[in-house]
Amino acid sequence: MGEESRRDVGYRRAGGIRGAIAVVVVIAVAMLSLLVLFPFAVATRTPVREITLVARDMTFYVEGETTPNPTIWLAPGEEVQFSLHNADPGIAHNLAIMGWQLETARLETGASATFRVRAPEDPTRQRYVCTPHRQMMGGLIVVAAPSR
Amino acid sequence: MNLDKTQWSGEGIFTQALVDACQTLEDIIFLRVEDAPASRADVEFNFITNELYVQFRERSRAVQAKVFGLFPVTRTVTEPTMTVAGLEQAFCGIDEIGPPDYADEGMLQYLRTERIVPPYQTRGYKLVELVRVYEVGSPSRRQDDDG
Numbered sequence: 001m002g003e004e005s006r007r008d009v010g011y012r013r014a015g016g017i018r019g020a021i022a023v024v025v026v027i028a029v030a031m032l033s034l035l036v037l038f039p040f041a042v043a044t045r046t047p048v049r050e051i052t053l054v055a056r057d058m059t060f061y062v063e064g065e066t067t068p069n070p071t072i073w074l075a076p077g078e079e080v081q082f083s084l085h086n087a088d089p090g091i092a093h094n095l096a097i098m099g100w101q102l103e104t105a106r107l108e109t110g111a112s113a114t115f116r117v118r119a120p121e122d123p124t125r126q127r128y129v130c131t132p133h134r135q136m137m138g139g140l141i142v143v144a145a146p147s148r
Numbered sequence: 149m150n151l152d153k154t155q156w157s158g159e160g161i162f163t164q165a166l167v168d169a170c171q172t173l174e175d176i177i178f179l180r181v182e183d184a185p186a187s188r189a190d191v192e193f194n195f196i197t198n199e200l201y202v203q204f205r206e207r208s209r210a211v212q213a214k215v216f217g218l219f220p221v222t223r224t225v226t227e228p229t230m231t232v233a234g235l236e237q238a239f240c241g242i243d244e245i246g247p248p249d250y251a252d253e254g255m256l257q258y259l260r261t262e263r264i265v266p267p268y269q270t271r272g273y274k275l276v277e278l279v280r281v282y283e284v285g286s287p288s289r290r291q292d293d294d295g
Binding site for chain 1: 250
């Protein structure tokens with residue numbers, strides 16, 4: 001009996017060591033894979049274009065520009081992050097692209113919201129609006145090849 | 149009251165009502181009305197935005213003070229007889245004006261919307277008038293001030 005129990009302990013120790021080695025090997029392989037594949041993953045990732053719209057004076061402006069309710073041009077398949085910042089004192093605004101079923105919540109003054117969209121591959125036009133003020137706060141999103 | 153309308157096109161019925169109301173208030177000694185650049189029109193709407201800058205009458209009063217905490221002196225302090233908050237209260241008491249849609253310590257904002265249907269037309273257009281009232285010397289909140 002004593003001999004058998006010593007052998008069991010020996011087997012268990014050997015099994016434990018093998019398990020630990022397996023874990024170390026798996027972790028090492030995973031880290032090596034990450035090291036090898038990460039540069040490829042970064043290199044192949046398409047950049048996301050950020051477009052920030054500011055709502056002010058019952059009008060949309062692209063941040064830093066002065067054209068009211070500007071037309072926004074997107075390339076087919078382009079991934080874009082739209083942000084809306086409400087800088088209109090005392091007036092709630094949102095940003096909606098109805099044709100793409102995208103809509104932020106209604107934002108109080110000073111609030112911001114974001115959504116991401118991938119432009120369709122086919123040329124198209126969509127209207128972006130502030131839902132409660134759609135008659136005067138809105139513009140066009142034009143998806144077209146860059147060589148326009 | 150001195151009224152400066154040289155930078156105002158005259159558009160805006162509610163703006164005119166505000167100007168008229170200001171002229172009845174003795175505590176306002178100067179008023180400047182300006183077109184704001186966000187004004188624009190399209191087929192479906194006419195957006196008028198104006199800004200009013202008011203200057204309040206000032207009064208002087210004697211204040212007792214102590215120099216170095218020891219020697220009593222009398223100083224003359226000049227202060228306005230009205231504030232933007234006081235102006236808000238005054239407008240609230242005028243039927244044609246009423247309370248602002250938004251107010252903070254430096255600005256009163258009125259937003260008026262009306263559908264205008266010209267004769268022989270069925271649809272008409274939306275008239276939106278945004279008027280902001282500031283004290284002279286306060287920074288404007290309009291878009292072009294952000295550069």
